[in-house]
Amino acid sequence: MSIETVEAIYLEHSEQLTLVELAERSGLSEYELRELIECGVFAPVDAATWTFESRSVVVARTAYRLREEFALDDTHALAVVLRLFQRIEALQAELRVTRARR
Amino acid sequence: MKYKDYYAVLGVPREANEDDIKKAYRKLARKYHPDVSKETDAEEKFKEVGEAYETLKDPEKRAAYDQLGRHSAGEEFRPPPDWQQSFGGAQFSFDDIDLADLFGGMAGRQGTRGRTGPIPGADYEAGVRLTFEQAYAGAEIELDLMAVEYDEQGMARRVPHRMKVRIPSGVTDGQKLRVPGKGGKGLRGGRDGDLYLDIAVESHPLYRADGLDLHMDLPVAPWEAVLGTNVQMPTPAGTVSLKVPPGTRAGQKLRLAGRGFKRADGTAGHLYANVQIVVPTVVDDRQRELFRELAGASSFNPRAQFEQETR
Numbered sequence: 001m002s003i004e005t006v007e008a009i010y011l012e013h014s015e016q017l018t019l020v021e022l023a024e025r026s027g028l029s030e031y032e033l034r035e036l037i038e039c040g041v042f043a044p045v046d047a048a049t050w051t052f053e054s055r056s057v058v059v060a061r062t063a064y065r066l067r068e069e070f071a072l073d074d075t076h077a078l079a080v081v082l083r084l085f086q087r088i089e090a091l092q093a094e095l096r097v098t099r100a101r102r
Numbered sequence: 103m104k105y106k107d108y109y110a111v112l113g114v115p116r117e118a119n120e121d122d123i124k125k126a127y128r129k130l131a132r133k134y135h136p137d138v139s140k141e142t143d144a145e146e147k148f149k150e151v152g153e154a155y156e157t158l159k160d161p162e163k164r165a166a167y168d169q170l171g172r173h174s175a176g177e178e179f180r181p182p183p184d185w186q187q188s189f190g191g192a193q194f195s196f197d198d199i200d201l202a203d204l205f206g207g208m209a210g211r212q213g214t215r216g217r218t219g220p221i222p223g224a225d226y227e228a229g230v231r232l233t234f235e236q237a238y239a240g241a242e243i244e245l246d247l248m249a250v251e252y253d254e255q256g257m258a259r260r261v262p263h264r265m266k267v268r269i270p271s272g273v274t275d276g277q278k279l280r281v282p283g284k285g286g287k288g289l290r291g292g293r294d295g296d297l298y299l300d301i302a303v304e305s306h307p308l309y310r311a312d313g314l315d316l317h318m319d320l321p322v323a324p325w326e327a328v329l330g331t332n333v334q335m336p337t338p339a340g341t342v343s344l345k346v347p348p349g350t351r352a353g354q355k356l357r358l359a360g361r362g363f364k365r366a367d368g369t370a371g372h373l374y375a376n377v378q379i380v381v382p383t384v385v386d387d388r389q390r391e392l393f394r395e396l397a398g399a400s401s402f403n404p405r406a407q408f409e410q411e412t413r
Binding site: 092 | 128227268277278281299315316317
């Protein structure tokens with residue numbers, strides 16, 4: 001049996017998404033996404049058309065995963081968790097850079 | 103199919119209400135979630151706890167689970183004859199699935215039941231571990247996924263999925279890549295889901311990655327630092343000759359432009375060689391004599407700053 005070969009692509013090379021598509025791909029509702037955007041967890045690339053870079057899918061999917069896995073039912077609490085999560089990720093990235101440049 | 107006692111996993115009695123179940127789950131999630139737990143078997147434990155909660159939090163699934171009867175954990179069993187009619191809907195082969203698939207399948211049916219429009223396929227996520235060389239040059243890796251797919255009736259089945267994925271050059275540790283259309287199949291004309299790859303890159307004994315830039319240590323002898331020299335530098339793309347200028351200090355970074363990670367679109371990082379001055383630990387009499395002579399001849403004060411600051 002021949003195995004299919006597929007291409008993996010960089011997220012920044014992927015197309016932009018609408019709010020509806022973002023909801024569809026993350027599992028979160030449009031309402032929840034709007035709340036997370038209001039809390040500053042992420043932002044549309046174009047505020048007029050409400051389009052999002054494909055990296056937002058990763059953030060929104062993380063939000064969905066954390067909401068499910070910790071059984072969080074308050075979007076504001078979820079936003080706080082995500083902001084802290086993003087800070088940890090940023091610190092880890094900084095640690096990697098510092099270690100690399102040591 | 104092996105029985106799992108979901109109530110025991112969550113540590114709640116069978117008559118526990120929804121609130122107690124959620125409380126018990128939250129407590130265990132805080133204890134075992136891989137993002138917060140330091141326990142060694144956290145991931146495995148969290149999977150068990152998550153599977154139990156997934157079923158018990160949903161009244162319909164919980165009722166279906168209760169109808170399976172009481173068995174001891176790990177015991178082989180089959181659902182009672184009427185179970186399938188009550189909860190399973192159409193035909194369902196019990197041989198090639200486990201308890202999690204059984205209730206996962208119910209979720210699929212609940213999600214799709216009553217909907218007539220197109221239903222998009224689920225997105226998948228998979229971890230991929232690359233060697234430094236694979237990350238640098240790009241690689242073709244083989245990926246085995248176990249996908250739960252739903253047929254037109256919304257019935258779940260496990261489908262093994264093997265594919266070759268071409269990873270582009272220049273991927274970095276912690277990066278995510280997307281394989282469009284390789285997630286779950288869409289239903290009734292819905293788009294297929296995407297596959298997301300979480301990339302982990304193994305560390306290299308010489309190079310340390312910082313985005314597309316690379317850093318490495320360049321040890322030089324004291325006389326090489328003073329007099330300057332040419333060194334043969336290993337780079338991921340092959341050895342190059344690097345000029346160390348006279349008077350090079352420890353900690354100075356020599357840049358090899360464009361010698362870092364490269365991407366197909368032409369963007370490239372640099373390779374930085376971090377100068378370290380190393381001294382021989384074993385010196386013979388003649389060398390010691392030469393160092394003494396140098397010490398006598400030199401007026402260089404490496405700690406001049408101490409005197410300035412403490413004056």
